[in-house]
Amino acid sequence: MAGKRGRSNAAGGLTDRLLINDLTPEAYWDRPITVDEHGWLTDIARLSPEPYILNAQLQVDHEPTMEPILSRDIDGWRANRYIGEIRHKGRTLVINPRLGIETITGWISTILNVQVLPRTATYSNDASSAVTQLLAALWRASVLTAGQHALPRRRENISSHGLTIQGRLDMPATARRRASGRRDLVSTRVVRSYDNPAAHAVVLADRYFDQRLAGGRWRGTRLDEQLAVLRTAAGARPQFPTLHEIRTACYSPITVKWRRAAELSWRILNEDPLGVAADDESTHGVLIDVAELWELFVLHCVGLASNEPVRHGTTEQASGHLARSTVDPRRALGRLYPDVLVGEHPIVALLDAKYKRLGGRRGVDRDDLYQLHAYSSTFEVPLAALAYPATSEDLPLDEQNSPWQSSNSMLSFVTLPTERDGCVAKLVQWLGSNDASS
Template identity: 70%
Template sequence: MARAKRQTTSLEPSDRLIITDLTSEAYWERPPTEAEQPWLASIAELSPEPFVLNAQLEVDHQPTIEPILTRDVEGWRANRYIGEIRHQGRTLEIRPRLGIDVLTSWISTILNVQVLPQTATTSHTAAGVVTQLLAALWRSAVLTAGQHALPRTGLKVSSHGLAVRGRLDAAATARRRAAGHRDVVSTRVARTYNNAPARAVVLADRYLDQRLAGSKWRGDRVEEQLNVLRTATGSRPASPSLQEIKRTRYSPITLKWRRAAELSWRILHDNPLAVTADDDTTHGVLIDVAELWELFVLHCAGLATTQPVRHGTTTHRSGHVAVSTVDETKTIGRLYPDIVVGEDPITAIVDAKYKPLNDRRGVDREDLYQLHAYASTFVAPLAALAYPQVGDSRAAAERNGPWQSQSSLLSFIALPVTVDECVTKLAQTFDLR
């Protein structure tokens, strides 16, 4: 991780650069200063992995790692991540070009939970984009974990008296009798919410609530769950260690609380919403929006057809560009498409691209070659690249499509960012084959 000497103890307006994802430097709210150019270059060298908080979405593949920033002929450009990075006394804030409400609706669709509370007030939308998204991800983890049960665990309790409560502890009873006591010792398992996962969740809730003060950001269901947990742990419980969270015994019903607790622990440990950058460390939080888009399109594809729809990046669906003629076990160029429609035979391949599809940028050459490789390798009659739709205009690649390539149709489609419209357009696309 990059290090720098202490430069400032507060973030003045000049210490914050606000940009939009996948937007070149020429279209930022303000151009970076000469002093910020080497600072941006140092951010481009950082690995985004320590800052990305998408783990609770249960993605079944290793996500693509891209630089936070890249530079081309139009200057600096943010890639697939949004969020904040505090580095060398300055802050880079990357906002979603599609807006915070669109992204939270994607998370709701992916996890089938209401991530943006219906009780939210305008003061919630006034909060920082990173704060809102972090709260939405945390809320989604808690809602998903609490669909069936709260994180209750068993605690072994010993007691002594004239009556047995639970199971008789013969060894302990013998020791008390030898010491002259006439009572018996018994043990029982008491169910409690005062445990490491619950304490982590309660503390993360407190952390976020301090930064979303005045807004009903939790929603009724989360509020109800937190009231139960706070009653058991107290409003300011001792912070658990990550090892305590991992060592906790989870039942199949409460297993998802481990993910919610680990996310809560990371929020508390990394302090991604700190208001100052007054030391020589680099910290922040990033959300991989390309991953959210991929999972949103996957969900919509499942609703758009009655055929089997699989996440192509699982071990069940992969292919190879070429196979050795000498040894058929030797292959070159393994391919993992995002979405596979149909099974024996495959009827369509869809690859989600978060980047914009427009006439100025067009279809990148590497994307075109990738799509052609998918179509030929999986022998799919239809292969499509799916981009988020921005505005009403259609790019030439979509207007003039689908495109014929040997035995497959290649389609470049801009999908609406709302679930119903996205499902409708995908259903129309699948009917092209």
């Protein structure tokens, strides 16, 4: 259901929990919103989403697009591009993915090339646990990515003295002991230890999720094996590390990804987004930018579908401008960052991922249409498209009539399957049909 009542608040008969789906307007919720709830939702709409977003290990080298958590239009309130949970003034807003948990975790698996959810695990049917499951999937993906080559180890120099040498002889220390009348030798050896701040943060985060997820099968065999090693090293009561300790720890090129996994673990533990209800004056929460996940999922699927080089267009190295000065060509206006560029010299196609529905009474959003036209003209590509997640087998009218001729470009509006193989197959067909037409 798009929205439903939580349990009653004894103080005033108000609900303390509101469950909705992302991109679902209030007009389609299963009940009207009360006057008090309108005021409460207004408070949430004024919050900046940035402090609550946990897409840490998926971030790319560009400024993320910040939209309000909620907005209002002619259909009333609408949740935007985030899924998650916000606790504010004693009540909770839960935004679940309209495409389902399995779809979102499948995108994370494709993006990071790891199996986010073990095949032996199952999802709970309790809608309120969806946020817990998604956050655990995001954390699990971060840890599995970090541990692809090595565990978070550090080097320690252990000094010992005796009649035998263990490691390397420490000449200065031995000379000092001989000068004091002792006859033993001092030696040093290097020991690799998993007892470090990054390991402590990951082990504590694992305990955090284990208390909130039914059964132990949510980890999977590989993660279980890695965590068994880290638990042994950290001991029964690992110390909660500071963020400074995590960031300043010594990482090798092989283990540097553990810094990001540890930072995500620390933030989950420190902010306790799945903890008990907030008091009347505090605001806590966790959000996942699902539009960014869709963008990166499309990027990876295009890479699998094309033989041409594929770049993430949202970088300084792959951007364009709407206009340049005729007096000073170094000056430009209106920097453009399409999501996906196919080909290099020349660029043969571009796509912009849109995590929204295509179709309905509004059709293609006018701003999106103008944006696509600006992209195709600026980059002078023969082929450009807006890519939406497919929500049904029926093709929207705008896609049925694609491609559309605009100047020297063919513009398409395509709905892509939300699972990897189907998405790649449709992209192969789309790129191939346009190769044939050229």
